[in-house]
Amino acid sequence: MPELxxxxxxxxxxHERVHGQRIRSVWTSGKPQTFxxxxxxLVEALTGATIARVRRIGKTIALDLTRRGKHTAQFLVHLGMTGRLLVSAAEVPLPPHTHAVLALADGRELRFVDARRFGRLSLATDYQGPGREPTTxxxxDFAVLFKGRKLAIKAALLNQSLLHGIGNIYAxxxxxxxxxxxxxxxxxxxxxxxxxxxxxxxxxxxxAIQLGGSSVSDYVDADGVRGFFQLEHKVYSRAGQPCLSCATTLKKLTVGGRTTVYCPHCQR
DNA sequence: CTGACATCCTGACGGC
DNA sequence: TGCCGTCAGGATGTCA
Known part of the structure:
Protein backbone atom coordinates (compact mmCIF):
# COMPACT_ATOMS: atom_id res chain seq x y z
CA MET A 1 0.00 0.00 0.00
CA PRO A 2 1.72 3.11 -1.19
CA GLU A 3 2.22 5.74 1.49
CA LEU A 4 4.41 8.83 1.47
CA HIS A 15 9.70 12.66 -13.18
CA GLU A 16 13.19 11.54 -14.21
CA ARG A 17 11.80 9.45 -17.04
CA VAL A 18 9.06 11.61 -18.54
CA HIS A 19 9.52 15.29 -17.68
CA GLY A 20 9.57 17.45 -20.79
CA GLN A 21 7.65 14.83 -22.79
CA ARG A 22 4.61 15.81 -24.81
CA ILE A 23 1.53 13.58 -24.54
CA ARG A 24 0.60 12.45 -28.03
CA SER A 25 -2.59 10.56 -27.26
CA VAL A 26 -4.54 9.11 -24.35
CA TRP A 27 -6.51 5.91 -23.85
CA THR A 28 -8.76 5.27 -20.83
CA SER A 29 -10.50 2.12 -19.66
CA GLY A 30 -13.99 3.45 -19.01
CA LYS A 31 -14.14 2.10 -15.44
CA PRO A 32 -16.15 4.93 -13.92
CA GLN A 33 -14.95 4.78 -10.31
CA THR A 34 -11.32 5.21 -11.37
CA PHE A 35 -12.05 8.65 -12.82
CA LEU A 42 -9.27 14.26 -18.66
CA VAL A 43 -8.40 13.16 -22.19
CA GLU A 44 -8.85 16.70 -23.49
CA ALA A 45 -6.62 18.24 -20.81
CA LEU A 46 -3.88 15.65 -21.34
CA THR A 47 -3.76 15.30 -25.11
CA GLY A 48 -1.09 17.56 -26.59
CA ALA A 49 0.07 18.85 -23.19
CA THR A 50 3.65 18.61 -21.96
CA ILE A 51 4.53 17.00 -18.62
CA ALA A 52 6.65 19.74 -17.06
CA ARG A 53 7.12 18.20 -13.65
CA VAL A 54 6.05 15.21 -11.56
CA ARG A 55 6.00 15.44 -7.77
CA ARG A 56 4.35 14.07 -4.66
CA ILE A 57 1.71 16.02 -2.72
CA GLY A 58 0.51 13.97 0.27
CA LYS A 59 -0.16 10.51 -1.15
CA THR A 60 -1.02 11.98 -4.54
CA ILE A 61 1.25 12.17 -7.60
CA ALA A 62 0.80 15.52 -9.36
CA LEU A 63 1.85 15.94 -13.00
CA ASP A 64 2.12 19.62 -13.92
CA LEU A 65 0.89 20.12 -17.48
CA THR A 66 1.93 22.96 -19.77
CA ARG A 67 1.09 24.14 -23.29
CA ARG A 68 3.58 26.45 -25.02
CA GLY A 69 5.38 26.80 -21.71
CA LYS A 70 2.31 27.91 -19.77
CA HIS A 71 0.83 25.94 -16.88
CA THR A 72 -2.61 24.65 -17.89
CA ALA A 73 -3.62 21.97 -15.39
CA GLN A 74 -2.46 19.24 -13.06
CA PHE A 75 -3.09 15.56 -13.63
CA LEU A 76 -3.50 13.92 -10.22
CA VAL A 77 -2.84 10.23 -9.72
CA HIS A 78 -3.76 8.55 -6.44
CA LEU A 79 -2.46 4.98 -6.29
CA GLY A 80 -4.97 3.76 -3.71
CA MET A 81 -3.77 0.36 -2.52
CA THR A 82 -2.60 -1.43 -5.64
CA GLY A 83 -2.15 1.36 -8.17
CA ARG A 84 1.02 1.52 -10.29
CA LEU A 85 2.29 4.27 -12.54
CA LEU A 86 4.66 2.66 -15.02
CA VAL A 87 6.82 3.99 -17.84
CA SER A 88 7.05 1.31 -20.54
CA ALA A 89 8.03 0.85 -24.14
CA ALA A 90 4.90 0.69 -26.30
CA GLU A 91 5.86 -2.87 -27.35
CA VAL A 92 5.53 -4.18 -23.77
CA PRO A 93 2.07 -5.81 -23.52
CA LEU A 94 -0.46 -3.92 -21.41
CA PRO A 95 -0.74 -5.52 -17.96
CA PRO A 96 -4.19 -6.64 -16.77
CA HIS A 97 -6.18 -3.89 -15.03
CA THR A 98 -4.66 -1.06 -17.06
CA HIS A 99 -6.96 1.98 -16.75
CA ALA A 100 -5.08 4.74 -18.55
CA VAL A 101 -2.32 4.94 -21.14
CA LEU A 102 -0.59 8.21 -22.05
CA ALA A 103 1.35 7.78 -25.30
CA LEU A 104 4.42 10.04 -25.17
CA ALA A 105 6.12 11.85 -28.05
CA ASP A 106 9.21 9.60 -27.91
CA GLY A 107 7.14 6.42 -28.27
CA ARG A 108 7.12 5.30 -24.66
CA GLU A 109 3.91 5.08 -22.60
CA LEU A 110 2.96 6.23 -19.12
CA ARG A 111 0.50 3.64 -17.81
CA PHE A 112 -1.81 3.57 -14.82
CA VAL A 113 -2.51 0.03 -13.67
CA ASP A 114 -4.71 -0.77 -10.66
CA ALA A 115 -6.10 -4.23 -9.87
CA ARG A 116 -8.20 -3.34 -6.84
CA ARG A 117 -9.40 -0.03 -8.22
CA PHE A 118 -9.00 2.04 -5.09
CA GLY A 119 -6.84 4.41 -7.12
CA ARG A 120 -8.22 7.64 -8.61
CA LEU A 121 -7.34 9.88 -11.56
CA SER A 122 -8.42 13.52 -11.65
CA LEU A 123 -7.63 17.04 -12.80
CA ALA A 124 -6.82 20.07 -10.66
CA THR A 125 -5.26 23.49 -11.12
CA ASP A 126 -3.30 24.14 -7.93
CA TYR A 127 -3.60 21.07 -5.71
CA GLN A 128 -2.22 21.58 -2.22
CA GLY A 129 -3.15 18.30 -0.53
CA PRO A 130 -5.59 17.83 2.33
CA GLY A 131 -3.25 18.41 5.28
CA ARG A 132 0.20 19.43 6.47
CA GLU A 133 3.39 17.93 5.02
CA PRO A 134 4.83 15.52 7.61
CA THR A 135 8.43 15.57 6.33
CA THR A 136 8.89 19.31 6.90
CA ASP A 141 3.08 22.94 14.43
CA PHE A 142 3.05 19.15 14.75
CA ALA A 143 2.08 19.33 18.44
CA VAL A 144 -0.74 21.80 17.76
CA LEU A 145 -2.44 19.35 15.37
CA PHE A 146 -3.31 16.96 18.19
CA LYS A 147 -4.39 19.48 20.82
CA GLY A 148 -7.77 18.65 22.35
CA ARG A 149 -8.27 15.61 20.10
CA LYS A 150 -10.04 12.70 21.72
CA LEU A 151 -9.32 10.07 19.09
CA ALA A 152 -6.46 7.56 19.32
CA ILE A 153 -3.07 8.92 18.21
CA LYS A 154 -2.88 6.18 15.56
CA ALA A 155 -6.20 7.30 14.08
CA ALA A 156 -5.00 10.91 14.17
CA LEU A 157 -1.82 9.99 12.27
CA LEU A 158 -3.97 8.32 9.59
CA ASN A 159 -6.22 11.39 9.23
CA GLN A 160 -5.03 12.98 5.97
CA SER A 161 -6.56 16.36 6.78
CA LEU A 162 -4.13 16.70 9.71
CA LEU A 163 -0.92 15.26 8.20
CA HIS A 164 -1.07 13.92 4.64
CA GLY A 165 0.93 10.95 3.43
CA ILE A 166 0.96 8.67 6.48
CA GLY A 167 -0.72 5.29 6.20
CA ASN A 168 -0.88 2.14 8.25
CA ILE A 169 2.78 1.11 7.94
CA TYR A 170 4.41 4.40 8.92
CA ALA A 171 1.84 5.13 11.64
CA ALA A 208 12.12 4.74 3.99
CA ILE A 209 12.50 7.25 1.13
CA GLN A 210 16.24 6.44 1.02
CA LEU A 211 15.42 2.74 0.66
CA GLY A 212 12.85 3.28 -2.08
CA GLY A 213 9.83 2.64 0.16
CA SER A 214 8.33 -0.58 1.51
CA SER A 215 7.31 -3.31 -0.91
CA VAL A 216 4.29 -5.11 0.50
CA SER A 217 1.32 -6.09 -1.64
CA ASP A 218 2.25 -5.10 -5.19
CA TYR A 219 4.10 -1.84 -4.73
CA VAL A 220 6.86 -1.15 -7.27
CA ASP A 221 8.48 2.04 -8.52
CA ALA A 222 8.24 3.53 -12.01
CA ASP A 223 10.54 0.81 -13.41
CA GLY A 224 8.73 -2.01 -11.65
CA VAL A 225 11.47 -2.27 -9.00
CA ARG A 226 10.63 -3.12 -5.39
CA GLY A 227 11.69 -1.04 -2.37
CA PHE A 228 13.58 -2.30 0.68
CA PHE A 229 12.09 -0.59 3.73
CA GLN A 230 9.91 -3.63 4.49
CA LEU A 231 13.14 -5.18 5.82
CA GLU A 232 13.22 -2.41 8.43
CA HIS A 233 9.68 -2.92 9.72
CA LYS A 234 9.74 -3.42 13.50
CA VAL A 235 6.03 -4.00 14.11
CA TYR A 236 3.99 -3.73 10.90
CA SER A 237 2.75 -7.19 9.90
CA ARG A 238 4.70 -8.79 12.79
CA ALA A 239 1.84 -9.61 15.20
CA GLY A 240 2.61 -12.67 17.32
CA GLN A 241 6.35 -12.36 16.69
CA PRO A 242 8.86 -11.17 19.32
CA CYS A 243 9.56 -7.46 19.74
CA LEU A 244 12.98 -6.76 18.22
CA SER A 245 14.01 -4.72 21.22
CA CYS A 246 12.56 -6.65 24.24
CA ALA A 247 11.31 -10.00 22.80
CA THR A 248 7.78 -9.52 24.20
CA THR A 249 5.15 -10.96 21.82
CA LEU A 250 3.76 -8.18 19.62
CA LYS A 251 0.00 -7.62 19.95
CA LYS A 252 -2.56 -6.96 17.25
CA LEU A 253 -5.76 -4.95 17.53
CA THR A 254 -7.91 -2.59 15.49
CA VAL A 255 -7.45 1.16 15.88
CA GLY A 256 -9.07 3.70 13.62
CA GLY A 257 -10.53 0.82 11.65
CA ARG A 258 -7.06 -0.46 10.78
CA THR A 259 -5.04 -3.45 11.86
CA THR A 260 -2.51 -2.20 14.39
CA VAL A 261 0.53 -3.98 15.81
CA TYR A 262 2.48 -2.79 18.84
CA CYS A 263 4.72 -3.94 21.67
CA PRO A 264 2.80 -3.94 24.97
CA HIS A 265 6.07 -3.63 26.91
CA CYS A 266 7.93 -0.96 24.92
CA GLN A 267 4.92 1.18 23.98
CA ARG A 268 3.11 2.83 26.89
C1' DC B 1 -17.55 19.91 14.10
C1' DT B 2 -15.75 15.46 15.72
C1' DG B 3 -15.35 10.77 15.58
C1' DA B 4 -16.92 5.98 14.46
C1' DC B 5 -18.02 2.90 11.02
C1' DA B 6 -19.49 0.77 6.51
C1' DT B 7 -18.37 0.62 1.73
C1' DC B 8 -15.79 -0.16 -2.44
C1' DC B 9 -12.66 -4.07 -5.06
C1' DT B 10 -9.98 -8.23 -6.08
C1' DG B 11 -5.72 -10.90 -5.21
C1' DA B 12 -3.44 -13.64 -1.77
C1' DC B 13 -3.59 -16.89 1.60
C1' DG B 14 -5.13 -20.51 4.88
C1' DG B 15 -8.04 -24.32 5.92
C1' DC B 16 -10.31 -28.41 4.79
C1' DT C 1 -5.39 -30.53 -5.83
C1' DG C 2 -8.87 -27.28 -5.60
C1' DC C 3 -12.47 -24.69 -3.73
C1' DC C 4 -14.14 -21.19 -0.59
C1' DG C 5 -14.07 -17.92 3.08
C1' DT C 6 -11.46 -14.23 5.07
C1' DC C 7 -8.49 -10.43 5.05
C1' DA C 8 -6.14 -6.25 3.48
C1' DG C 9 -6.86 -1.02 3.29
C1' DG C 10 -7.34 4.86 1.47
C1' DA C 11 -10.80 7.79 0.85
C1' DT C 12 -15.49 8.88 1.09
C1' DG C 13 -20.05 9.08 2.71
C1' DT C 14 -23.33 8.42 6.42
C1' DC C 15 -24.74 8.71 10.99
C1' DA C 16 -24.80 9.86 16.01
Whole structure:
Protein backbone atom coordinates (compact mmCIF):
# COMPACT_ATOMS: atom_id res chain seq x y z
CA MET A 1 0.00 0.00 0.00
CA PRO A 2 1.72 3.11 -1.19
CA GLU A 3 2.22 5.74 1.49
CA LEU A 4 4.41 8.83 1.47
CA UNK A 5 7.81 7.17 0.84
CA UNK A 6 6.44 4.87 -1.87
CA UNK A 7 4.53 7.67 -3.60
CA UNK A 8 7.60 9.91 -3.43
CA UNK A 9 9.75 7.16 -4.96
CA UNK A 10 7.28 6.67 -7.80
CA UNK A 11 6.85 10.42 -8.41
CA UNK A 12 10.62 11.01 -8.53
CA UNK A 13 11.16 8.03 -10.82
CA UNK A 14 8.39 9.09 -13.18
CA HIS A 15 9.70 12.66 -13.18
CA GLU A 16 13.19 11.54 -14.21
CA ARG A 17 11.80 9.45 -17.04
CA VAL A 18 9.06 11.61 -18.54
CA HIS A 19 9.52 15.29 -17.68
CA GLY A 20 9.57 17.45 -20.79
CA GLN A 21 7.65 14.83 -22.79
CA ARG A 22 4.61 15.81 -24.81
CA ILE A 23 1.53 13.58 -24.54
CA ARG A 24 0.60 12.45 -28.03
CA SER A 25 -2.59 10.56 -27.26
CA VAL A 26 -4.54 9.11 -24.35
CA TRP A 27 -6.51 5.91 -23.85
CA THR A 28 -8.76 5.27 -20.83
CA SER A 29 -10.50 2.12 -19.66
CA GLY A 30 -13.99 3.45 -19.01
CA LYS A 31 -14.14 2.10 -15.44
CA PRO A 32 -16.15 4.93 -13.92
CA GLN A 33 -14.95 4.78 -10.31
CA THR A 34 -11.32 5.21 -11.37
CA PHE A 35 -12.05 8.65 -12.82
CA UNK A 36 -12.95 11.45 -10.42
CA UNK A 37 -12.84 13.82 -13.40
CA UNK A 38 -15.01 12.67 -16.35
CA UNK A 39 -12.87 10.81 -18.87
CA UNK A 40 -13.53 13.15 -21.83
CA UNK A 41 -12.35 16.16 -19.77
CA LEU A 42 -9.27 14.26 -18.66
CA VAL A 43 -8.40 13.16 -22.19
CA GLU A 44 -8.85 16.70 -23.49
CA ALA A 45 -6.62 18.24 -20.81
CA LEU A 46 -3.88 15.65 -21.34
CA THR A 47 -3.76 15.30 -25.11
CA GLY A 48 -1.09 17.56 -26.59
CA ALA A 49 0.07 18.85 -23.19
CA THR A 50 3.65 18.61 -21.96
CA ILE A 51 4.53 17.00 -18.62
CA ALA A 52 6.65 19.74 -17.06
CA ARG A 53 7.12 18.20 -13.65
CA VAL A 54 6.05 15.21 -11.56
CA ARG A 55 6.00 15.44 -7.77
CA ARG A 56 4.35 14.07 -4.66
CA ILE A 57 1.71 16.02 -2.72
CA GLY A 58 0.51 13.97 0.27
CA LYS A 59 -0.16 10.51 -1.15
CA THR A 60 -1.02 11.98 -4.54
CA ILE A 61 1.25 12.17 -7.60
CA ALA A 62 0.80 15.52 -9.36
CA LEU A 63 1.85 15.94 -13.00
CA ASP A 64 2.12 19.62 -13.92
CA LEU A 65 0.89 20.12 -17.48
CA THR A 66 1.93 22.96 -19.77
CA ARG A 67 1.09 24.14 -23.29
CA ARG A 68 3.58 26.45 -25.02
CA GLY A 69 5.38 26.80 -21.71
CA LYS A 70 2.31 27.91 -19.77
CA HIS A 71 0.83 25.94 -16.88
CA THR A 72 -2.61 24.65 -17.89
CA ALA A 73 -3.62 21.97 -15.39
CA GLN A 74 -2.46 19.24 -13.06
CA PHE A 75 -3.09 15.56 -13.63
CA LEU A 76 -3.50 13.92 -10.22
CA VAL A 77 -2.84 10.23 -9.72
CA HIS A 78 -3.76 8.55 -6.44
CA LEU A 79 -2.46 4.98 -6.29
CA GLY A 80 -4.97 3.76 -3.71
CA MET A 81 -3.77 0.36 -2.52
CA THR A 82 -2.60 -1.43 -5.64
CA GLY A 83 -2.15 1.36 -8.17
CA ARG A 84 1.02 1.52 -10.29
CA LEU A 85 2.29 4.27 -12.54
CA LEU A 86 4.66 2.66 -15.02
CA VAL A 87 6.82 3.99 -17.84
CA SER A 88 7.05 1.31 -20.54
CA ALA A 89 8.03 0.85 -24.14
CA ALA A 90 4.90 0.69 -26.30
CA GLU A 91 5.86 -2.87 -27.35
CA VAL A 92 5.53 -4.18 -23.77
CA PRO A 93 2.07 -5.81 -23.52
CA LEU A 94 -0.46 -3.92 -21.41
CA PRO A 95 -0.74 -5.52 -17.96
CA PRO A 96 -4.19 -6.64 -16.77
CA HIS A 97 -6.18 -3.89 -15.03
CA THR A 98 -4.66 -1.06 -17.06
CA HIS A 99 -6.96 1.98 -16.75
CA ALA A 100 -5.08 4.74 -18.55
CA VAL A 101 -2.32 4.94 -21.14
CA LEU A 102 -0.59 8.21 -22.05
CA ALA A 103 1.35 7.78 -25.30
CA LEU A 104 4.42 10.04 -25.17
CA ALA A 105 6.12 11.85 -28.05
CA ASP A 106 9.21 9.60 -27.91
CA GLY A 107 7.14 6.42 -28.27
CA ARG A 108 7.12 5.30 -24.66
CA GLU A 109 3.91 5.08 -22.60
CA LEU A 110 2.96 6.23 -19.12
CA ARG A 111 0.50 3.64 -17.81
CA PHE A 112 -1.81 3.57 -14.82
CA VAL A 113 -2.51 0.03 -13.67
CA ASP A 114 -4.71 -0.77 -10.66
CA ALA A 115 -6.10 -4.23 -9.87
CA ARG A 116 -8.20 -3.34 -6.84
CA ARG A 117 -9.40 -0.03 -8.22
CA PHE A 118 -9.00 2.04 -5.09
CA GLY A 119 -6.84 4.41 -7.12
CA ARG A 120 -8.22 7.64 -8.61
CA LEU A 121 -7.34 9.88 -11.56
CA SER A 122 -8.42 13.52 -11.65
CA LEU A 123 -7.63 17.04 -12.80
CA ALA A 124 -6.82 20.07 -10.66
CA THR A 125 -5.26 23.49 -11.12
CA ASP A 126 -3.30 24.14 -7.93
CA TYR A 127 -3.60 21.07 -5.71
CA GLN A 128 -2.22 21.58 -2.22
CA GLY A 129 -3.15 18.30 -0.53
CA PRO A 130 -5.59 17.83 2.33
CA GLY A 131 -3.25 18.41 5.28
CA ARG A 132 0.20 19.43 6.47
CA GLU A 133 3.39 17.93 5.02
CA PRO A 134 4.83 15.52 7.61
CA THR A 135 8.43 15.57 6.33
CA THR A 136 8.89 19.31 6.90
CA UNK A 137 6.39 20.31 9.60
CA UNK A 138 8.02 21.90 12.67
CA UNK A 139 7.71 20.22 16.08
CA UNK A 140 5.58 23.12 17.31
CA ASP A 141 3.08 22.94 14.43
CA PHE A 142 3.05 19.15 14.75
CA ALA A 143 2.08 19.33 18.44
CA VAL A 144 -0.74 21.80 17.76
CA LEU A 145 -2.44 19.35 15.37
CA PHE A 146 -3.31 16.96 18.19
CA LYS A 147 -4.39 19.48 20.82
CA GLY A 148 -7.77 18.65 22.35
CA ARG A 149 -8.27 15.61 20.10
CA LYS A 150 -10.04 12.70 21.72
CA LEU A 151 -9.32 10.07 19.09
CA ALA A 152 -6.46 7.56 19.32
CA ILE A 153 -3.07 8.92 18.21
CA LYS A 154 -2.88 6.18 15.56
CA ALA A 155 -6.20 7.30 14.08
CA ALA A 156 -5.00 10.91 14.17
CA LEU A 157 -1.82 9.99 12.27
CA LEU A 158 -3.97 8.32 9.59
CA ASN A 159 -6.22 11.39 9.23
CA GLN A 160 -5.03 12.98 5.97
CA SER A 161 -6.56 16.36 6.78
CA LEU A 162 -4.13 16.70 9.71
CA LEU A 163 -0.92 15.26 8.20
CA HIS A 164 -1.07 13.92 4.64
CA GLY A 165 0.93 10.95 3.43
CA ILE A 166 0.96 8.67 6.48
CA GLY A 167 -0.72 5.29 6.20
CA ASN A 168 -0.88 2.14 8.25
CA ILE A 169 2.78 1.11 7.94
CA TYR A 170 4.41 4.40 8.92
CA ALA A 171 1.84 5.13 11.64
CA UNK A 172 2.67 1.85 13.39
CA UNK A 173 6.42 2.12 12.76
CA UNK A 174 6.71 5.69 14.05
CA UNK A 175 4.62 4.96 17.17
CA UNK A 176 6.86 1.99 17.97
CA UNK A 177 10.00 4.07 17.54
CA UNK A 178 8.53 6.78 19.78
CA UNK A 179 7.47 4.16 22.40
CA UNK A 180 3.84 5.35 22.29
CA UNK A 181 0.88 2.99 22.44
CA UNK A 182 -1.35 3.48 19.36
CA UNK A 183 -4.53 3.65 21.48
CA UNK A 184 -3.41 6.67 23.53
CA UNK A 185 -5.69 9.71 23.20
CA UNK A 186 -3.97 12.15 20.85
CA UNK A 187 -4.79 15.18 22.99
CA UNK A 188 -3.34 13.60 26.12
CA UNK A 189 0.19 12.99 24.87
CA UNK A 190 2.82 14.90 26.79
CA UNK A 191 5.02 17.51 25.14
CA UNK A 192 7.97 15.10 25.35
CA UNK A 193 5.98 12.30 23.70
CA UNK A 194 4.85 14.60 20.87
CA UNK A 195 8.45 15.66 20.26
CA UNK A 196 9.55 12.02 20.24
CA UNK A 197 6.78 11.15 17.78
CA UNK A 198 7.65 14.08 15.51
CA UNK A 199 11.26 13.01 15.44
CA UNK A 200 10.47 9.29 14.97
CA UNK A 201 8.04 10.02 12.16
CA UNK A 202 10.43 12.25 10.24
CA UNK A 203 13.35 9.86 10.60
CA UNK A 204 11.33 6.82 9.62
CA UNK A 205 9.96 8.61 6.54
CA UNK A 206 13.43 9.83 5.53
CA UNK A 207 14.92 6.37 5.97
CA ALA A 208 12.12 4.74 3.99
CA ILE A 209 12.50 7.25 1.13
CA GLN A 210 16.24 6.44 1.02
CA LEU A 211 15.42 2.74 0.66
CA GLY A 212 12.85 3.28 -2.08
CA GLY A 213 9.83 2.64 0.16
CA SER A 214 8.33 -0.58 1.51
CA SER A 215 7.31 -3.31 -0.91
CA VAL A 216 4.29 -5.11 0.50
CA SER A 217 1.32 -6.09 -1.64
CA ASP A 218 2.25 -5.10 -5.19
CA TYR A 219 4.10 -1.84 -4.73
CA VAL A 220 6.86 -1.15 -7.27
CA ASP A 221 8.48 2.04 -8.52
CA ALA A 222 8.24 3.53 -12.01
CA ASP A 223 10.54 0.81 -13.41
CA GLY A 224 8.73 -2.01 -11.65
CA VAL A 225 11.47 -2.27 -9.00
CA ARG A 226 10.63 -3.12 -5.39
CA GLY A 227 11.69 -1.04 -2.37
CA PHE A 228 13.58 -2.30 0.68
CA PHE A 229 12.09 -0.59 3.73
CA GLN A 230 9.91 -3.63 4.49
CA LEU A 231 13.14 -5.18 5.82
CA GLU A 232 13.22 -2.41 8.43
CA HIS A 233 9.68 -2.92 9.72
CA LYS A 234 9.74 -3.42 13.50
CA VAL A 235 6.03 -4.00 14.11
CA TYR A 236 3.99 -3.73 10.90
CA SER A 237 2.75 -7.19 9.90
CA ARG A 238 4.70 -8.79 12.79
CA ALA A 239 1.84 -9.61 15.20
CA GLY A 240 2.61 -12.67 17.32
CA GLN A 241 6.35 -12.36 16.69
CA PRO A 242 8.86 -11.17 19.32
CA CYS A 243 9.56 -7.46 19.74
CA LEU A 244 12.98 -6.76 18.22
CA SER A 245 14.01 -4.72 21.22
CA CYS A 246 12.56 -6.65 24.24
CA ALA A 247 11.31 -10.00 22.80
CA THR A 248 7.78 -9.52 24.20
CA THR A 249 5.15 -10.96 21.82
CA LEU A 250 3.76 -8.18 19.62
CA LYS A 251 0.00 -7.62 19.95
CA LYS A 252 -2.56 -6.96 17.25
CA LEU A 253 -5.76 -4.95 17.53
CA THR A 254 -7.91 -2.59 15.49
CA VAL A 255 -7.45 1.16 15.88
CA GLY A 256 -9.07 3.70 13.62
CA GLY A 257 -10.53 0.82 11.65
CA ARG A 258 -7.06 -0.46 10.78
CA THR A 259 -5.04 -3.45 11.86
CA THR A 260 -2.51 -2.20 14.39
CA VAL A 261 0.53 -3.98 15.81
CA TYR A 262 2.48 -2.79 18.84
CA CYS A 263 4.72 -3.94 21.67
CA PRO A 264 2.80 -3.94 24.97
CA HIS A 265 6.07 -3.63 26.91
CA CYS A 266 7.93 -0.96 24.92
CA GLN A 267 4.92 1.18 23.98
CA ARG A 268 3.11 2.83 26.89
C1' DC B 1 -17.55 19.91 14.10
C1' DT B 2 -15.75 15.46 15.72
C1' DG B 3 -15.35 10.77 15.58
C1' DA B 4 -16.92 5.98 14.46
C1' DC B 5 -18.02 2.90 11.02
C1' DA B 6 -19.49 0.77 6.51
C1' DT B 7 -18.37 0.62 1.73
C1' DC B 8 -15.79 -0.16 -2.44
C1' DC B 9 -12.66 -4.07 -5.06
C1' DT B 10 -9.98 -8.23 -6.08
C1' DG B 11 -5.72 -10.90 -5.21
C1' DA B 12 -3.44 -13.64 -1.77
C1' DC B 13 -3.59 -16.89 1.60
C1' DG B 14 -5.13 -20.51 4.88
C1' DG B 15 -8.04 -24.32 5.92
C1' DC B 16 -10.31 -28.41 4.79
C1' DT C 1 -5.39 -30.53 -5.83
C1' DG C 2 -8.87 -27.28 -5.60
C1' DC C 3 -12.47 -24.69 -3.73
C1' DC C 4 -14.14 -21.19 -0.59
C1' DG C 5 -14.07 -17.92 3.08
C1' DT C 6 -11.46 -14.23 5.07
C1' DC C 7 -8.49 -10.43 5.05
C1' DA C 8 -6.14 -6.25 3.48
C1' DG C 9 -6.86 -1.02 3.29
C1' DG C 10 -7.34 4.86 1.47
C1' DA C 11 -10.80 7.79 0.85
C1' DT C 12 -15.49 8.88 1.09
C1' DG C 13 -20.05 9.08 2.71
C1' DT C 14 -23.33 8.42 6.42
C1' DC C 15 -24.74 8.71 10.99
C1' DA C 16 -24.80 9.86 16.01
Missing amino acids: PEVETVANGV KTPEPD ISPE DESLFRASIRPTRQAGKLTRAELLALHSALQSVLRH
